[in-house]
Amino acid sequence: MAKETFEFQAETKQLLDLMVHSIYTNHEIFLRELISNASDAIDKLHYESLTNHELLEGDTAFEIHLSTDEAAHTLTISDNGIGMDRDDIINDLGTIAKSGTKAFLEKMKEAQQSGDKSTDKDLIGQFGVGFYSAFMVSDQVTVVTRKAGEKQAYKWQSAGDGQYSLEECDKPKHGTTIILQLGADFYGSDKDENYTDKDALASLVKKYSDYIRYPVTMEFTIKEKPKDADGKPIEDAKEEEHVETRTLNSMQPLWTRNKSDIKPEEYKEFFQHQFFEWDDPMEIFHTRVEGSVDYTALLFIPAHAPFNLYYSDYEPGVQLYSRHVFIMDKCKDLLPDYLRFVKGLVDSPDLSLNISRELLQQSRELKLIGRNLEKNILKTLSRTLEKDREKYETFWAEYGKSIKIGVYSGMMTGENNVDKLKDLLLFMSSNDGKLCTLKEYTSRMKEGQKKIYYATGKDKEAIEALPQMEMLRDRGIEVLFMTDPVDEFCVEGVHAYEDHQFHSISRGDLDLEDSEFKEEKKKNEDLAKSNEDLLKDMKEFLGEKVADVRLSNRLKSGAVCLVADAAGPSIAMEQAFAAANNPMFKARRILEINPQHQLFAKLQAVHDAGKDAPSFKDYCTMLYDQALLLEGILPDDPAAFAQKVAEMMAK
Ligand code: ADP
Numbered sequence: 001m002a003k004e005t006f007e008f009q010a011e012t013k014q015l016l017d018l019m020v021h022s023i024y025t026n027h028e029i030f031l032r033e034l035i036s037n038a039s040d041a042i043d044k045l046h047y048e049s050l051t052n053h054e055l056l057e058g059d060t061a062f063e064i065h066l067s068t069d070e071a072a073h074t075l076t077i078s079d080n081g082i083g084m085d086r087d088d089i090i091n092d093l094g095t096i097a098k099s100g101t102k103a104f105l106e107k108m109k110e111a112q113q114s115g116d117k118s119t120d121k122d123l124i125g126q127f128g129v130g131f132y133s134a135f136m137v138s139d140q141v142t143v144v145t146r147k148a149g150e151k152q153a154y155k156w157q158s159a160g161d162g163q164y165s166l167e168e169c170d171k172p173k174h175g176t177t178i179i180l181q182l183g184a185d186f187y188g189s190d191k192d193e194n195y196t197d198k199d200a201l202a203s204l205v206k207k208y209s210d211y212i213r214y215p216v217t218m219e220f221t222i223k224e225k226p227k228d229a230d231g232k233p234i235e236d237a238k239e240e241e242h243v244e245t246r247t248l249n250s251m252q253p254l255w256t257r258n259k260s261d262i263k264p265e266e267y268k269e270f271f272q273h274q275f276f277e278w279d280d281p282m283e284i285f286h287t288r289v290e291g292s293v294d295y296t297a298l299l300f301i302p303a304h305a306p307f308n309l310y311y312s313d314y315e316p317g318v319q320l321y322s323r324h325v326f327i328m329d330k331c332k333d334l335l336p337d338y339l340r341f342v343k344g345l346v347d348s349p350d351l352s353l354n355i356s357r358e359l360l361q362q363s364r365e366l367k368l369i370g371r372n373l374e375k376n377i378l379k380t381l382s383r384t385l386e387k388d389r390e391k392y393e394t395f396w397a398e399y400g401k402s403i404k405i406g407v408y409s410g411m412m413t414g415e416n417n418v419d420k421l422k423d424l425l426l427f428m429s430s431n432d433g434k435l436c437t438l439k440e441y442t443s444r445m446k447e448g449q450k451k452i453y454y455a456t457g458k459d460k461e462a463i464e465a466l467p468q469m470e471m472l473r474d475r476g477i478e479v480l481f482m483t484d485p486v487d488e489f490c491v492e493g494v495h496a497y498e499d500h501q502f503h504s505i506s507r508g509d510l511d512l513e514d515s516e517f518k519e520e521k522k523k524n525e526d527l528a529k530s531n532e533d534l535l536k537d538m539k540e541f542l543g544e545k546v547a548d549v550r551l552s553n554r555l556k557s558g559a560v561c562l563v564a565d566a567a568g569p570s571i572a573m574e575q576a577f578a579a580a581n582n583p584m585f586k587a588r589r590i591l592e593i594n595p596q597h598q599l600f601a602k603l604q605a606v607h608d609a610g611k612d613a614p615s616f617k618d619y620c621t622m623l624y625d626q627a628l629l630l631e632g633i634l635p636d637d638p639a640a641f642a643q644k645v646a647e648m649m650a651k
Pocket residue numbers: 033037038040041079081082083084092093098128129130131132175176
């Protein structure tokens with residue numbers, strides 16, 4: 001087949017452009033990227049060969065080999081990994097799929113738009129920018145590759161100018177060879193960066209790729225005097241040249257080393273590179289356990305939650321290794337879903353390489369390791385909460401939602417997370433606008449207070465403005481503010497803390513314990529009797545909209561409010577469901593009227609004029625609409641509402 005020419009996908013072009021015209025000083029990371037791709041390719045072949053040994057074609061000595069040609073100004077990186085077929089090449093080398101690279105592009109654009117040049121060179125070192133980084137140092141990149149198990153090899157070539165060519169070729173060994181035609185600044189002993197200098201290359205491998213699990217080898221030509229039988233150089237002999245193949249990396253994975261020997265930068269570098277992260281991790285867990293199951297785990301909590309953490313396209317999970325050999329990426333059955341933000345890996349000789357992923361995911365060993373790690377993480381979190389509140393609140397801001405979802409989703413999946421998680425929960429308090437734990441709330445509850453009061457609303461200001469808040473504020477009763485739709489589901493899940501039940505100030509009865517409240521309540525009950533007709537007629541007129549109309553015990557200066565029946569979802573929950581396009585869950589709305597308010601007397605007068613009179617109907621509608629507005633819900637007919645208000649104002 002003849003040579004074909006292709007255009008790179010638009011985003012790839014942008015990235016290439018950045019690489020070719022880069023002003024970055026950290027060019028050297030290209031080597032790390034190409035070596036790590038080679039290592040990934042060997043991992044893949046190794047994994048596939050477990051079930052299909054033929055793929056190895058008899059070549060079991062995995063290796064990444066570097067070679068240089070000073071005269072031709074080339075640097076070549078070869079591996080005997082999985083290789084690529086034609087489709088792989090077009091998909092993998094012609095487009096950008098990896099999220100890290102995409103995120104990199106976005107950050108670059110941001111930095112450029114803000115005119116902040118200083119971040120440019122940092123950025124490139126922080127991201128795994130992948131294969132295209134080769135163009136930082138090359139005028140031309142040639143990839144010769146053959147997929148293991150297939151006959152046809154291909155040659156891909158590009159000068160990084162928006163196009164690449166592809167043609168068939170021969171390659172006896174499976175795997176990939178990448179030949180970099182180095183740019184003029186990157187070869188020759190007079191250059192600061194000379195990528196044909198073997199010693200320089202060796203130290204780069206040591207610096208960035210030491211823990212790569214396969215040998216990275218290079219041939220060195222050694223000139224030395226021949227040795228005698230004892231291995232001592234013979235003094236007056238002439239120097240002889242010979243070629244020696246050296247392995248440049250120690251191949252010891254970071255996680256297998258002693259914690260005390262690992263520098264913070266090494267953890268950071270590893271985290272960023274292995275998991276395509278660009279910030280420092282917020283928390284690092286490095287544990288080695290020997291017991292009924294042996295394992296080493298290196299887990300991280302990233303500094304920031306990914307934007308899609310709660311969307312279905314987010315793939316949680318940690319990497320699995322067995323005896324340092326990669327088994328799988330993103331195993332999501334290890335940790336519970338509420339820890340979906342944890343990244344990292346587990347390496348255990350007890351995880352079998354030779355079983356299917358499905359069986360592996362159900363294995364007893366995996367479950368045991370998972371439970372231990374979950375305990376560890378929770379212990380660390382509660383210690384942080386105790387010892388370093390500020391840090392915990394930072395954690396909470398990023399991942400609190402995940403923990404809250406964990407509490408209530410556990411109810412549905414049957415795993416009860418409440419006891420594990422309830423003391424990790426934080427809610428904003430009406431006391432000081434700060435976050436508090438449930439323990440803190442209950443420890444400062446008022447004498448005789450039995451319930452934990454909470455209010456829902458879109459933010460602190462909206463909740464504080466709720467007419468129901470006034471009475472509680474007057475009595476100095478602390479209220480927890482639930483501003484995230486998941487909050488209320490979460491407390492439903494917790495149900496009670498230290499025997500104190502949660503109680504929404506907008507649901508059911510307020511149920512305060514003091515005698516003043518009880519007296520008021522009694523008075524209202526009597527009033528309700530004498531106004532039975534009024535309440536009944538209002539309810540009848542409002543029809544489907546409300547489940548009931550009552551006199552309120554929770555209002556002070558407010559005229560009306562809308563609450564939900566204690567049985568069934570709250571209004572906030574209903575709204576959350578509606579926002580998620582699930583209008584099935586409906587709150588049973590109760591309109592409450594404040595008999596102390598002067599409007600009440602007016603309402604009685606209007607009602608006396610007849611329940612079918614237009615003015616009574618207007619009052620009903622408007623009171624209901626007002627109550628909706630207080631909950632942040634638009635009236636059913638906003639235009640009619642505005643019109644009525646205008647009319648009344650004109651009176
Ligand atoms: P990433 O490694 O994060 O996926 P890269 O830009 O580094 O992104 O590489 C893009 C893709 O090209 C890889 O995912 C892989 O499919 C393919 N690739 C790159 N180098 C090799 C190689 N040496 N052997 C096989 N495939 C490779």
